[in-house]
Amino acid sequence: MEKHLIELFNLIAIIAIVCFPFLKIKGRGILTLVVITVQVIIGSLIAFSVFSNGLIDYSYSGSFITGLIPIRVDYLSAWFILVISFTFLTGAWYGLQYMKKYIDQTSNVTMHAVAFILVYTALIDICIIQNGIVFLVIWEIMAISSFIIIIFEHNKPETLKAGINFLIQSHICIVFLTIAFMWIKVKTGSFDFQSITAYTSANPAIVGFGLFICFFFGFAIKAGFVPFHTWLPLAHPAAPAHISGIMSGVIIKIGIYGILRVLLLIKTDMITIGYFVLFISVITGVYGVMLAIVQHNLKKLLAYHSIENIGIIGIGIGLGCLGVGYNNQILMVSGFGGALLHVLNHSLFKSLLFYSAGNIYQAVHTMKIEAMGGLLKRMPRSAYLFLIGSLAICGLPPFNGFVSEFFIFNGLFNGILTNHFLFILFILFTILGLVVIGGLALICFTKAFGIVFLGTPREPLGDDLIAERPLKMVPLYIIALAIVFIGIFPVLFSPVLLKTIQLYQPVINLQSNIQIASLLESITTIGLYSLGFIALTVILFFVRHLIVSKRNTCTDVTWGCGYTGDASKMQYTASSFIRSYRKLAEPILQIKKGKVNSTGIFPQQMNQVTHPYDKVESWFIDKPLFYLKRLLNRFVFLQNGNIQYYILYGFIFISLTIIVPIIIEKISILINFLNHL
Amino acid sequence: MVSFLLILFASLFFMGFVLRTKSIASGRKGPGILQPMKDIIRLWKKGSVFSKTTSFIFQIAPTAYFTSVIMAILMIPHGSHPGLISFEMDFVMFAYILAFGKFFMIISALDTGSSFEGMGASREALFSMLVEPAFFILMGSFALFTGHTSFHSIFTTLHYGSQISYMLGALATFVFIMIAMIENSRMPVDDPKTHLELTMIHEVMVLDNSGFDFGVIMYTTNLKFAMYGAIISNFFIGVLPLEYSIPLFFIIQLGFAIAVGAIESFMARFRMGHNPQFIFILTSVALLIFFGVLLVLGKFV
Numbered sequence: 012m013e014k015h016l017i018e019l020f021n022l023i024a025i026i027a028i029v030c031f032p033f034l035k036i037k038g039r040g041i042l043t044l045v046v047i048t049v050q051v052i053i054g055s056l057i058a059f060s061v062f063s064n065g066l067i068d069y070s071y072s073g074s075f076i077t078g079l080i081p082i083r084v085d086y087l088s089a090w091f092i093l094v095i096s097f098t099f100l101t102g103a104w105y106g107l108q109y110m111k112k113y114i115d116q117t118s119n120v121t122m123h124a125v126a127f128i129l130v131y132t133a134l135i136d137i138c139i140i141q142n143g144i145v146f147l148v149i150w151e152i153m154a155i156s157s158f159i160i161i162i163f164e165h166n167k168p169e170t171l172k173a174g175i176n177f178l179i180q181s182h183i184c185i186v187f188l189t190i191a192f193m194w195i196k197v198k199t200g201s202f203d204f205q206s207i208t209a210y211t212s213a214n215p216a217i218v219g220f221g222l223f224i225c226f227f228f229g230f231a232i233k234a235g236f237v238p239f240h241t242w243l244p245l246a247h248p249a250a251p252a253h254i255s256g257i258m259s260g261v262i263i264k265i266g267i268y269g270i271l272r273v274l275l276l277i278k279t280d281m282i283t284i285g286y287f288v289l290f291i292s293v294i295t296g297v298y299g300v301m302l303a304i305v306q307h308n309l310k311k312l313l314a315y316h317s318i319e320n321i322g323i324i325g326i327g328i329g330l331g332c333l334g335v336g337y338n339n340q341i342l343m344v345s346g347f348g349g350a351l352l353h354v355l356n357h358s359l360f361k362s363l364l365f366y367s368a369g370n371i372y373q374a375v376h377t378m379k380i381e382a383m384g385g386l387l388k389r390m391p392r393s394a395y396l397f398l399i400g401s402l403a404i405c406g407l408p409p410f411n412g413f414v415s416e417f418f419i420f421n422g423l424f425n426g427i428l429t430n431h432f433l434f435i436l437f438i439l440f441t442i443l444g445l446v447v448i449g450g451l452a453l454i455c456f457t458k459a460f461g462i463v464f465l466g467t468p469r470e471p472l473g474d475d476l477i478a479e480r481p482l483k484m485v486p487l488y489i490i491a492l493a494i495v496f497i498g499i500f501p502v503l504f505s506p507v508l509l510k511t512i513q514l515y516q517p518v519i520n521l522q523s524n525i526q527i528a529s530l531l532e533s534i535t536t537i538g539l540y541s542l543g544f545i546a547l548t549v550i551l552f553f554v555r556h557l558i559v560s561k562r563n564t565c566t567d568v569t570w571g572c573g574y575t576g577d578a579s580k581m582q583y584t585a586s587s588f589i590r591s592y593r594k595l596a597e598p599i600l601q602i603k604k605g606k607v608n609s610t611g612i613f614p615q616q617m618n619q620v621t622h623p624y625d626k627v628e629s630w631f632i633d634k635p636l637f638y639l640k641r642l643l644n645r646f647v648f649l650q651n652g653n654i655q656y657y658i659l660y661g662f663i664f665i666s667l668t669i670i671v672p673i674i675i676e677k678i679s680i681l682i683n684f685l686n687h688l
Numbered sequence: 689m690v691s692f693l694l695i696l697f698a699s700l701f702f703m704g705f706v707l708r709t710k711s712i713a714s715g716r717k718g719p720g721i722l723q724p725m726k727d728i729i730r731l732w733k734k735g736s737v738f739s740k741t742t743s744f745i746f747q748i749a750p751t752a753y754f755t756s757v758i759m760a761i762l763m764i765p766h767g768s769h770p771g772l773i774s775f776e777m778d779f780v781m782f783a784y785i786l787a788f789g790k791f792f793m794i795i796s797a798l799d800t801g802s803s804f805e806g807m808g809a810s811r812e813a814l815f816s817m818l819v820e821p822a823f824f825i826l827m828g829s830f831a832l833f834t835g836h837t838s839f840h841s842i843f844t845t846l847h848y849g850s851q852i853s854y855m856l857g858a859l860a861t862f863v864f865i866m867i868a869m870i871e872n873s874r875m876p877v878d879d880p881k882t883h884l885e886l887t888m889i890h891e892v893m894v895l896d897n898s899g900f901d902f903g904v905i906m907y908t909t910n911l912k913f914a915m916y917g918a919i920i921s922n923f924f925i926g927v928l929p930l931e932y933s934i935p936l937f938f939i940i941q942l943g944f945a946i947a948v949g950a951i952e953s954f955m956a957r958f959r960m961g962h963n964p965q966f967i968f969i970l971t972s973v974a975l976l977i978f979f980g981v982l983l984v985l986g987k988f989v
Contacts, residue, residue: 384801385801388743402788402791405791407784407785407788408781408788413781417780424777424780424828425837427828428831432982432987435832435982439975442821442824442825447820447821449787450816450818450820450821454814454817457791457794457798457813460795461797462798465798466799529776533777533778536775537781540773540781543759544756544759544785547758547759548751548752548755551751551755558732558900559901562733562734562735562900563735564735564737565737565738566737566738566740567739568739569742569800569802569896570800570802570804571802572804581803583798583802583805583809587806587810588798588806590810591964592814594961595964
């Protein structure tokens, strides 16, 4: 039954793409939505059947290249299938409305729709296939179709540049994965994922760790761990809003899936891996949010926040590994549970934020935070939805972000009670990191929400009234509901999470652990507490409303210390709001500043610009590229534009491939001959 | 329940004692103990003026701020009597729920589109971010020291054994008083009495609030002071029976109020640029406490 569902899932995508040429542009849009919806239903059916009936495990015979192709859907796959499907459903719905503006670019939109279906199908297939080479092929399909959906506005040069950056980095990721899979293939002769387990358990821990590093680097590029994150802040602003939401919500999460999957397969010293992942994740989280604050492009700000949230997820994974290594169940459940739940939570609030940002973009045609202001009055629905997203991403109760951070904090404070000094030091470092992340996120989102939606416009903005059509807002409402729902009833997710985490510790039954029971009790209390908080706020606000409406109230201009003219130019701006933070963080960040001061008796126009740049990018990408270019420039004479030369190069290459082996063979014969003398 | 009522009761008088201390220190007789509360009630009876620029955010923010503090107070225990809501890791919830209120106050300041209030908002956001690590490390040290992870279980099992642990207790009290001062934007980080917008933090955020809402904000400050006083009192109450612990609670609140008054009378406000350094010191003191606890427990290798 499930086998047919999986086949049907892929078949629908193929049939839909074949049908595309025979439809009008509107029909293509609707077909995309219908196909994605049907696929989401099938995907969810598969996931639910896994959670209720247990694992799906069967294989196709494959060809002589691939060997047996096993299809295994376990709880981890099912969890990711559900997360990916939900975001793609809302993304397709919102995207259909978003794309109506571009309906005259027929071929461009069609290509976009095709790639969109392909990305979704590939992502789900990645979650279920356990054969190295087929995995790589599907990964490649996913990477290329992601590239196509990112460069939708490819007439803009910066979009194309960001897209190509993404494409190159995706392939560096594939190189790492290929090396890892080849390593296994050479050593065991099989592409089956289970041979990884067999190989690493038969070899010393260092081999397993090396293999893990290979996989980790590959998946970390996709997920956006520092220092592999540099494609992310470029690609997100370039893509259309629904793609940014999907990319940040789920495409980068496939990297997290990869890491979690590999952790399940590799049998090695989990403690070293745990410290390694924890260290990188804390750096990722803090660095991501530190840079997010200084960004003045709304989508870029959100993109850096994805890096921060990947850091939080990574902290959870690191803790979970340490829990497995030290055989500490509560640490394991808190860590992996927090990570898995944060994958879901982040996909919800980040897609909500990106979709609202898309509404803003279509209304005012810019993403410059400095130009905006007072948008709450113009687009109230997007504003309040953005507010919910902001509160959730800051990890504030009563929303879902808090629940997953609570899981991780629970792990951290329970970790303090252990007896390993090094471990306690790491925990201390992580607590510091996580708290700083939370505080900085608060600065960042008070800035983003406050400057964009409140006050008055700082520059004259375009006015496009179609931005807030009710149909376009429906997916956003659904996401907001889910955010509040998880915030209030987090405990409903615990059976699913426990089942998934049980994969990492098949021996001991997690349900019977006392500490875990107390964690679940806390989670239940948190939900009720959040509900109480909402109720109390509503009641008190109602009381306040009754009281204030009895008193005489009036409206007037904002207090301006005697100045009564137009103060919109004198408002606090995004850069002035974060100035004191920037001063503190300046040694760590790289901020280019330009300043023209006023001089003389009759001052001319003066200005000041700050332009944040990514220090890691300049170290790891720009500098090496610069030296590489300098080296390669020496060989520029080879590329002289004459077709004759290129044919010659080809000829030389072919001759060498034929002659070199022959020569080597002759030499070995000669050596053999000499040995016999 | 006990602690909730006690904190509500203490909040009525707290600011009065602070003001009286300050008056005596400056050689004046000073207003009555209930005067600050009377001022707040007077504000509650007044009408309000709202800025044309503001939106619904500005209306709901004071209520959200007040509710967040009330919800935080619900978690504070009183010696062996747990708070109304008590669960494992409730201090994480405590910090985050207070942050929720702060979030709303900050965006309500930005809602006015003022050229001053953003300044206060920006400083409040930065300073409360900087102070958060100190709180978490301190709670981490307590968790490490007692082996428990909720307000109630930590405070009921807190015993001072050796001399070094008394020193740690004193340091923790110092850090908590300073956290309370920063969270309430008082000296030495901020001076609520200067009426120069450039040097204020909290006061400049609420320039446009008036009438009932302003009264709510003022009262919330009192509540917050009493709340931190209650946490500090818990360091010392332990498992004493109620007839001893309630007087001790009020003595500690009184001591805390006098300390606040004394700090405000005899210290100058720091230069705004030096505040982050001062707040970092709190984090390092908290780290010192943490390592001290490791030393006491013999986990230091």
